[in-house]
Amino acid sequence: MPRLPAALATTAALLASLAAAQPPAGEPAELKLASPAESKAEFDRAVSPFLARHCAACHNPKKAEGDLDLTTLDPDMKGSTSGARWAMVVEKLAGGEMPPKGRPEPPAADAAAVARWAHAEAKRAGRPFTRRAAYSNGNAVPHAALFDPKNVPPFDGGPRVRRLSPEIYAAFTGELAKGKSGIGQPFSPEGKSTFKDMGAPKVDEPVTVQLLQNALAIVEAQTNHKVEGDTVKGVGQIPKEFLALFDPKAPPTDAQIEAAVAHQFHTILKRPPTAEEKARFVAFAEKNIADAGQVVGARYALAAVLMLPEAVFRMEVGGGKQDAKGRVRLAPREIAFALSYGLTDKRPDAELLKAAATGELDTDAGVARQARRLLDDPKADKPRVLRFFREYFGYDAATEVFKDNKDFPEHDARVLVEDTDRLVLWVLEKDKDVLRELLTTNTSFVAYKTAADTKKKRAEALAKFEREKAANPEKFKDKKPPQVGRSVYEAYGLKDFPDAQPVELPADQRAGILTQPSWLVANSTSFDNHAIHRGKWVRERLLGNVVPDLPITVDAQLPDAPDKTLRERMNVTKEKFCWQCHQLMNDVGYPFEQYDHLGRFRTAEKVLDPEATAKNKDPKGKPLGPVLRGAPLDSSGLIAHVGDPALEGPVAGAVEFVKKLAASERVEQVFVRHAFRYWLGRNESPGDAASLQAARKAYRDGGGSMKALIAALVSSESFLYRVPTAK
Ligand code: HEC
Ligand code: HEC
Structure with a gap:
């Protein structure tokens, strides 16, 4: 690369300084490594007094709540266990969990200084705190603060x-x-x-x-x-x-x-x-x-x-004059870009730029009209809508779950993901009761892209098998014919690929995406179901509650007991300390125990039978390997701790469970919150209540129309306005 001309270096610096002036919310600013002396000075200045004032009353040598004495916690994080404890302190502060409710809240800036010092010190000690995905934090705003029509705080979104x-x-x-x-x-x-x-x-x-x-x-x-x-x-x-x-x-x-x-x-x-x-x-x-x-x-x-x-x-700063409510509207060009980036992956087309130039984007109705044009145009490329559903449901993560080729030679997660993609598009084409359909339909695509091809391959493989068998019957006596593609249709509970797509799966076995093999595989491990992840998804994405992060101090492992069911092994999380979090996940994950980790419907869980295994020997006493038995399946669950009495109560099995969820007003509102995050590119705050309520109403009035929901979001106050004085 040629040497940077000086003036260009200035442009680059300008760019850098612009970004530096806008540190992303919630991220600690880039950490400079402090010297030991600086770190000590900062500890004495900011940290020690903070702990003494806000924490020491309960965390001292005499009264060490949570077995934690913060008056003697070693500030040096090298070698000792103090690093993990400091990480916990930072976590509790960040989550606003300590000091406990009822105690005066420490000033945010002081808590931030403690966190900054601890992050820097951990880094200096060569043991930086690992940052876990805090992706559920959008749910931290209480649901009631967003959907109460009688109490709508003013909009306060900044540039x-x-x-x-x-x-x-x-x-x-x-x-x-x-x-x-x-x-x-x-x-x-x-x-x-x-x-x-x-x-x-x-x-x-x-x-x-x-x-x-x-x-x-x-x-x-x-x-x-x-x-x-x-x-x-x-x-x-x-x-x-x-x-x-x-x-x-x-x-x-x-x-x-x-x-x-x-x-x-x-x-x-x-x-x-x-x-x-x-x-x-x-x-x-x-x-x-x-x-x-x-x-x-x-x-x-x-x-x-x-x-x-x-x-x-993407500059969404607001170019207009301040109105009576203290808001500034995005400039028409900003709106054109924001709309286009929101609905497509492209820069604005000629018509959108024209709408910006001719004043059409000066009115909310004009913006909604342009949004509808883009959403309705069959030629316009709208990958972002499908991508929203992929990210929201997370079923595409099925491809990241490793399944051993030896045990599951026909497993192909990509095919399962393609099927669910197709299902989403199929529901979107009708654009009616979109969320409810996605949660409850028993319609499914089954290897819709590859079925015909795979059948052809199977016919060829079978023909070859028969030829070879005819030529050498002795050698092929005990061999089974090849089963090309089998695990895919079996994942859907079918005996073969269907002749036409889509198909209706048994309505008592399947209901919507959470019972699609892709989603079930995405929330499983290589060998087993992951009821905790399944439950966490439901808790966060449908019920809209906050699940506290897994503390780094917990060794999150289930006992290795192949003769026990997953539910039995999960009993370790019933200990009081674990249960405060796991009560949120386990009970809303259990209904999906009706499926195995490949997404197959089942009525019993296969576990090791130790006695039968012990007896499983050949005449010479050589062990012949493990024997499994079918343990009775318990797929009952419990909806609780939601804050919505209409929804709470026991459920028996996945189909009943998802139908109950799909009928819930709250679930629909939580879905709208997620759509807001995606199309606005940020978490919601109480000031977005008006936009959220309008979007929900548009979805409802449109008969559960995704297009109506998106158009409402991208023509909402939250999308189009900025309050210059807001943080
Ligand atoms: C009014 C008493 C009280 C005050 C003040 C208080 N805590 Fe706590 N803290 C507790 C109790 C009780 C527990 C144990 C139960 C729990 O985790 O909620 C605890 C637990 C903790 C834990 C978790 C320990 C573990 O092993 O899980 C951390 C970390 C913590 N507190 C940090 C702080 C910090 C930092 C402050 C000051 C900002 C603070 N606490 C102020 C009462 C207090
Ligand atoms: C503060 C909340 C919290 C507490 C306390 C907690 N957990 Fe968890 N645990 C979680 C979360 C959140 C996850 C899911 C993590 C993820 O997303 O991968 C989890 C996941 C797990 C997993 C699955 C790990 C995996 O990904 O395979 C196990 C096992 C587990 N916890 C066991 C325990 C046990 C045992 C205890 C008590 C000693 C405990 N947890 C205490 C929040 C908690």
Whole structure:
């Protein structure tokens, strides 16, 4: 890479400083390693007095609640167990769990200083706290604060800058670079949020370097040319405004640079440069050309347009005047981009830009109309809607669960995921009672993409088998015919691939996505069900409660007892300390014990039979291996601790369970909360109550229409307005 011209370094620094000025909410700012002396000083200044004031009354040598003495806890986290205890302190502070309710709450800034010191000290000691996925935190806002029509607090969402999602960035740069390779994703995915795309921009040096490399690669493709004699020729479709910069006979004039810059602005930002920008970029290009030569200098000038924050981020700051409620509406261009990024992976199309220019986006109705246009257009690419359901239900994680090839040779998680994708699209096509359908339908696709092909392969394999058997009957005497594709249709409880898609599965066995093999596999381990994960999903995504994070001090393992059922082995979590959390997960996970870890419906659980195994020997006394028995299945569950008496009570089995959930108003509201997070790219707060209630109403009034819900979200107050004074 050529050396950075000085002025471009300034642009890069500007970009970095912009992001630095907007640290993502909740993330500790980048930690500088303190020296031991600095760390000690900070401990004495901020930490020790904080603990003495807010904690020591209950955590001292005499009265050590939770077996924790905070007056003598070693601030040095090397070697000792003190690191784990400090991690616990940080966790309790972050969750607002300590000091306990009823005690005066410590100032947030002081608690943050303690957390900052502890993070830095742990890092310095070489044992940084592992950060677990705190993805359920969106649920921390009490449900009642959001859906009470009689108590709607004023909107208070502040200005925002977001990074482009990986999909948007790839589409944007791919189109510009014309398939040229070497474009890397600058932003790492956000692992902390419910949805991947909720990330705030985090710009550090590696990000800036990658952005710059990408910008230069793109500009190289945009300006690909060759010089023949003393004329310059474009290689491929190169705009004349760009070619003029590379004329070997003379450096470009101001007017030529201006034209090229204007063209680049139009290409990248879909707007003309302002007079100020024109002047700045012309001066910048001239300086670069003087410093680095005509070709490199001109390219850096064009690359700088790609480095503008507006090109790299989603700017949702608010460009209008403040209204009587203290809100500022996003500028029409901001709305056009936000809408387009919300509904597609692309930048706004011509019609949307026109709507921005002609005032259509100045009204909420106009925004809703444009949203509907995009949602209704069969040609418009709307991968984001399917992606929402994938992320919300999480069934696509089935491909990440390893199943041993030897034991399950036909298992193919990708096929299961494709089937559920197809089911989601099938429900979306009708766009009626979408959530309820997704939770209760017994319609299913079964290897809908591959069934025909697999059947053909199976016929071939069978024919080959029969041929070989006929030729050598003795050798094939005990061999079974090949079972190509078997585990896929068996996962759905079928005896073969269906002739037509979709199929109706037995209504007493299957109801919706939570009974689809993909979801069940995604929430299983390699060998067993994961009732805790299944329950956690229901608790967070449907019931909308907060499940506290698994403390790092807990060795989260079930006893290794192959003769016991999973439910029996999970009895270890009934201990009081464990149960405070596990009561939230276990009882809403058990109903799915009706399926095994491959998603097959079952009526008994296979466990080891030790006596039969002991007797399972050949005549010479050689053990012949484990013998399993079918233990009776208990798939009863309990809905409790929700805060909704209408919903609470015992349930018997998965179908009854999901039907009860699907009929619940609260569950529908929690679903709307998740849709809000996805389309707004952030967690909801009480100030979003009006937007959430309007979105829920639109969903209802539209007969459970996803399109109505999305259109309402992207034309809501929360989407379109910013309060400049908000944090
Ligand atoms: C009014 C008494 C009281 C005060 C004040 C108090 N705690 Fe606690 N703390 C408890 C009790 C009781 C427990 C044990 C039960 C529990 O975990 O809720 C506990 C448990 C803990 C635990 C978990 C220990 C474990 O092994 O699980 C941590 C960490 C903790 N407290 C940190 C703090 C911090 C930090 C403060 C000050 C900001 C604080 N506590 C203030 C009463 C208190
Ligand atoms: C503060 C809440 C909390 C407490 C207390 C707690 N757990 Fe958990 N536990 C969780 C959460 C949350 C998960 C799910 C973690 C995840 O998402 O992978 C979990 C998961 C587990 C798992 C499954 C681990 C895996 O991913 O395979 C086991 C086993 C477990 N806990 C056992 C225990 C036992 C035993 C205790 C008591 C000694 C206990 N837990 C105490 C919250 C808790």
